[in-house]
Amino acid sequence: MTLWICATCAVEHPDTAEPPTECAICADERQWVPRSGQKWTTFGDLRAAGVRVELHEVEPGLVAITSTPSVGIGQQCMLVQTPAGNLMFDPIGYVDDEAAARVLSFGPVLGIAASHPHMYGAQVSWSRALGDVPVFVNEADAAWVQRPDAVIQHFTGTLEVAPGLSLHTLGGHFPGSTAALWSDGAGGRGVLLAGDAIFPNPNGRWVSFLRSYPNMLPLSAATVERVVSRASTLRFDRLYNNFGRCVPDDAAAVVRSSADRYIAWVRGDHDDLT
Secondary structure (H helix, E strand, O other): OEEEEEOOOOOEEEEEOOOOOOOHHHHOOOOOOOOOOOOEEOHHHHHHOOOEEEEEEEEOOEEEEEEEOOOOOOOOEEEEEEOOEEEEEOOOOOOOHHHHHHHHOOOOEEEEEOOOHHHOOOHHHHHHHOOOOOEEEEHHHHHHOOOOOOOEEEEOOEEEEEOOEEEEEOOOOOOOOEEEEEOOHHHHOOEEEOOOOOEEOOOOOOEEOEEEOOOOEEOOHHHHHHHHHHHOOOOOOEEEOOOOOEEOOOHHHHHHHHHHHHHHHHHOOOHHHO
16 A cells, blocks of 8 residues: 655645546646646655755744755745744645654644645645644635545634634635734744735735636636735734745735735726736
């Protein structure tokens, strides 16, 4: 029996004698399957290929976890530290004993959460390696879980993981798209880990919103307004996405102004310029 990992998105699938016929996450219109067809890998294959987990501090109390070479979509997982314990957000699709030990060296892990199904990665395997910690999955996206397990705990709306650290449903990219709010981040001004729900541009002065990033599918004006209205109830000054991009300051205002610009364009306010 083998634990199968989709080579394209790195989401783990259950132990079976043969690989699944397809990865439902990649077959969805928000993702993609290679022209050559569905491909699978395993932790053994990845170890043999020399995959290593790397950790580095992004800011005090926030550690980035990546792999080299990257696995699947190649997200940057964030380890958020609090006095009560830590949260892994957007787990990568590879884990080994050394990586788990390095994560635990920063303190006990209270749980694992992903912003949306593309970021589920090896969430159950990470849980096992870290001592069977809870994996928090938004109820709205629960059907996308490819490896069910008793460590998975569903939530709706908002979930407090620890004092000053909470999960919030934003929606948009997926109905259950989730952001993590870390109140003590950015020197106490607040950090929002937004996944793909709110995506910064390269210089961090604008953000955008899409149903699919690889397939360039837009969201409606009403949906973007709903996402941003939910985010506006949260106090944050800095924002990170799931690939290391950042709005370094005044992020709440950047999100609001970017939404206004996006809505104006999809509404047709500037069609005279096209």
